[in-house]
Amino acid sequence: MNTSLPAGTLRIEGDIAVLAIQHPPVNALSQVVRETLVKGIALAQAHSAVRAIVLICEGRTFLAGADITEFGKPPQAPSLFEAQDVIELGHKPVIAAIHGTSLGGGFEVALCCHYRVAVPSAKCGLPEVHLGLLPGAGGTQRLPRIVGAAKALDMITGGLHVKAADCLAMGLLDELVPEGQLLAGALAFARKVIDEDRPLRKVRDLDEKMRAARAHPELFADFRKANARKFRGFLAPEYNIRCIEAAVNLPFEQGMQTERKLFLELVAGPQSIAQRYAFFAERQASKIPDVPADTPLVKVAKVGIIGAGTMGGGIAMNFANVGIPVVMVETSQEALDRGLATVRSNYGNTVKRGRLSADAMEKRLDLLTGSLDMQILADCDLVIEAVFEDMAVKKAIFAKLDAIVKPGAVLATNTSALDVNEIASAVSRPEAVVGMHFFSPANVMKLLEVVRGAKTSHTAIATAMDIGKKIGKVAVLSGVCPGFIGNRILRARSLQAQAMLMEGCMPWDIDRVLYDFGMPMGPFAMSDLAGLDLGWSAATSQSATIRDVLCEKGRRGQKTGAGYYDYDAARQAQPSEVTRGIITDFMQRSGHSRREISDTEILERCLFAMVNEACDILAEGIALRASDIDVVWVNGYGWPVYRGGPMHYADTLGRATIAAKLKAYGPLMGAHFKISPTLENAQ
Ligand code: 3HC
Numbered sequence: 180m181n182t183s184l185p186a187g188t189l190r191i192e193g194d195i196a197v198l199a200i201q202h203p204p205v206n207a208l209s210q211v212v213r214e215t216l217v218k219g220i221a222l223a224q225a226h227s228a229v230r231a232i233v234l235i236c237e238g239r240t241f242l243a244g245a246d247i248t249e250f251g252k253p254p255q256a257p258s259l260f261e262a263q264d265v266i267e268l269g270h271k272p273v274i275a276a277i278h279g280t281s282l283g284g285g286f287e288v289a290l291c292c293h294y295r296v297a298v299p300s301a302k303c304g305l306p307e308v309h310l311g312l313l314p315g316a317g318g319t320q321r322l323p324r325i326v327g328a329a330k331a332l333d334m335i336t337g338g339l340h341v342k343a344a345d346c347l348a349m350g351l352l353d354e355l356v357p358e359g360q361l362l363a364g365a366l367a368f369a370r371k372v373i374d375e376d377r378p379l380r381k382v383r384d385l386d387e388k389m390r391a392a393r394a395h396p397e398l399f400a401d402f403r404k405a406n407a408r409k410f411r412g413f414l415a416p417e418y419n420i421r422c423i424e425a426a427v428n429l430p431f432e433q434g435m436q437t438e439r440k441l442f443l444e445l446v447a448g449p450q451s452i453a454q455r456y457a458f459f460a461e462r463q464a465s466k467i468p469d470v471p472a473d474t475p476l477v478k479v480a481k482v483g484i485i486g487a488g489t490m491g492g493g494i495a496m497n498f499a500n501v502g503i504p505v506v507m508v509e510t511s512q513e514a515l516d517r518g519l520a521t522v523r524s525n526y527g528n529t530v531k532r533g534r535l536s537a538d539a540m541e542k543r544l545d546l547l548t549g550s551l552d553m554q555i556l557a558d559c560d561l562v563i564e565a566v567f568e569d570m571a572v573k574k575a576i577f578a579k580l581d582a583i584v585k586p587g588a589v590l591a592t593n594t595s596a597l598d599v600n601e602i603a604s605a606v607s608r609p610e611a612v613v614g615m616h617f618f619s620p621a622n623v624m625k626l627l628e629v630v631r632g633a634k635t636s637h638t639a640i641a642t643a644m645d646i647g648k649k650i651g652k653v654a655v656l657s658g659v660c661p662g663f664i665g666n667r668i669l670r671a672r673s674l675q676a677q678a679m680l681m682e683g684c685m686p687w688d689i690d691r692v693l694y695d696f697g698m699p700m701g702p703f704a705m706s707d708l709a710g711l712d713l714g715w716s717a718a719t720s721q722s723a724t725i726r727d728v729l730c731e732k733g734r735r736g737q738k739t740g741a742g743y744y745d746y747d748a749a750r751q752a753q754p755s756e757v758t759r760g761i762i763t764d765f766m767q768r769s770g771h772s773r774r775e776i777s778d779t780e781i782l783e784r785c786l787f788a789m790v791n792e793a794c795d796i797l798a799e800g801i802a803l804r805a806s807d808i809d810v811v812w813v814n815g816y817g818w819p820v821y822r823g824g825p826m827h828y829a830d831t832l833g834r835a836t837i838a839a840k841l842k843a844y845g846p847l848m849g850a851h852f853k854i855s856p857t858l859e860n861a862q
Pocket of ligand 1: 204205207240243244245246247248280282283284285287306307310312313314315316318459462463
């Protein structure tokens with residue numbers, strides 16, 4: 180018997196009912212899915228022949244969570260709780276059959292099922308924390324009852340997607356069934372449940388692990404302390420912890436009430452609104468209106484990288500990590516050996532930290548080769564140039580590539596600021612040239628700016644965006660301008676920060692304000708980390724800027740033990756009297772006098788200058804949409820995701836408010852500064 184439902188079907192074969200949900204793309208728990216669950220399970224319960232029910236999903240995944248687009252809107256019946264109760268409190272066993280990802284509300288539904296089976300490739304988790312939320316459908320109460328409080332804390336506050344084998348080991352799954360045979364496996368499991376007359380197991384009734392946790396109340400304080408740095412600024416991790424504490428200390432129903440109260444608070448709060456915005460912004464960024472989704476791609480089976488320095492090596496690791504062979508080209512054996520050794524040592528550190536097996540490391544290293552001969556790049560599908568920022572050198576390299584690399588390949592430059600059109604002018608096939616701007620450390624940072632030149636083809640853009648996703652990056656399209664999206668905005672902030680040094684601020688005053696706002700570090704700590712001598716030359720330096728003087732004195736950043744800050748043996752930054760002296764001296768020589776600058780002024784001048792630049796970037800069409808700018812700053816520069824990004828932040832304050840403030844700062848913003856027409860005209 181087959182019954183059609185709003186988002187799926189109920190099929191009854193003998194004594195087993197199969198409720199199959201179909202709600203593309205990811206079977207999110209929208210109203211129709213909840214309705215389908217309630218109706219389908221109720222029908223199966225009511226059918227006299229049925230003795231067990233299998234809940235399975237069509238398409239690429241099991242239920243991937245609540246429908247995030249419904250948050251903040253009036254609730255539509257039936258609620259997720261109703262759907263869960265129909266399953267958990269019903270009188271027939273329900274078996275969740277999981278493939279793809281069972282996440283958030285989706286996993287919370289599975290936890291209400293009496294049994295769970297999955298294919299080995301499946302992953303389960305409660306990732307709500309990444310949306311500034313907590314699992315609000317019993318996840319914080321049921322998960323700890325299976326895995327214990329300590330594991331639940333890690334899994335829930337980390338929002339981890341846990342592999343099926345690990346879920347099985349923790350008791351979250353009852354059985355793994357062969358890959359590709361989920362339905363057959365789930366039916367066989369249901370047969371066992373019927374034949375062995377297994378009980379209607381309810382996670383809510385388990386108490387053993389909660390009792391064990393009650394004997395160690397210090398667990399929570401220790402966890403908070405150990406993760407204080409990681410959770411800095413975020414509200415959701417603390418709320419998740421409180422819910423797990425409630426699971427340990429309160430009866431199930433009361434724990435559920437705590438969870439509900441805290442969930443409602445988070446879902447309406449600014450942090451979750453910003454993080455949900457960031458979730459969709461990231462997905463939007465992959466869509467380029469004039470490059471159709473079915474644009475033919477270059478199949479990237481082999482990658483060439485020119486330059487085995489820090490950037491080149493980091494970029495190479497991304498490809499080796501996903502099984503794509505990479506050849507790195509250098510100009511000297513010494514540089515090549517050094518580059519390959521650095522990659523090996525980076526992998527070695529990951530192995531030491533237990534995040535990669537020695538075997539996997541060797542497999543990745545086997546994919547990495549080096550050469551001094553550019554001819555080796557002839558059969559590469561994608562070549563990425565990652566040498567230092569010198570236009571003449573880059574053009575010479577591209578001219579050579581043009582003669583060597585097979586037709587159809589994508590030729591990319593990792594430049595962080597130079598004109599991609601000028602680089603493309605060095606080749607006979609400018610349509611193949613695209614910018615792929617990675618961020619340092621390139622094997623870690625999520626952002627990839629894909630830079631579109633005037634002649635870049637749809638195929639080159641689509642290939643760069645696609646391969647970016649394959650290597651785990653968040654790719655954002657940028658047009659050509661100095662610094663592209665990210666560094667151009669960074670420069671606007673740096674100009675304000677530098678200007679405030681001449682008005683009476685010290686570097687650590689400015690850094691502290693931006694750190695407290697939620698940035699990982701301020702502009703001066705960042706310069707010290709990158710090295711103050713990047714782009715500085717001893718031969719031409721004339722003590723014209725504070726940086727010049729610092730570099731001339733050998734204070735070139737963390738690597739020399741001193742820069743804007745002094746560094747101790749553990750690389751801890753301390754405010755520096757030497758730097759204070761240099762700044763004071765500069766102020767006196769240039770006739771500047773000191774004034775008190777409030778933290779508010781520091782913050783507003785830095786951030787509003789960024790917003791202003793971002794508005795120009797948008798108006799010029801360098802960024803496709805405001806949210807792309809936010810994706811760049813969240814993923815490439817550590818803008819706190821709970822504040823959405825500079826453009827989202829601007830919208831929360833009101834663009835007209837920002838324009839008014841910028842006008843009030845007037846000449847302080849600098850002679851170069853002009854209010855963006857977008858802000859000027861904001862109502
Ligand atoms: N709600 C609404 N839309 C969703 C969604 C969700 N939970 N999850 C994914 N989508 C949409 C995406 O926006 C995207 O839409 P688009 O095609 O229009 O851009 C489409 O589904 C496909 O998503 P991805 O591009 O991300 O597809 P992938 O295959 O790369 O990844 C995924 C699939 C791993 C499921 C990923 O989409 C994901 O992580 N989704 C969010 C999972 C999640 O956070 N679940 C918890 C939700 S909150 C919750 O459940 C609260 C509860 O506790 C009460």
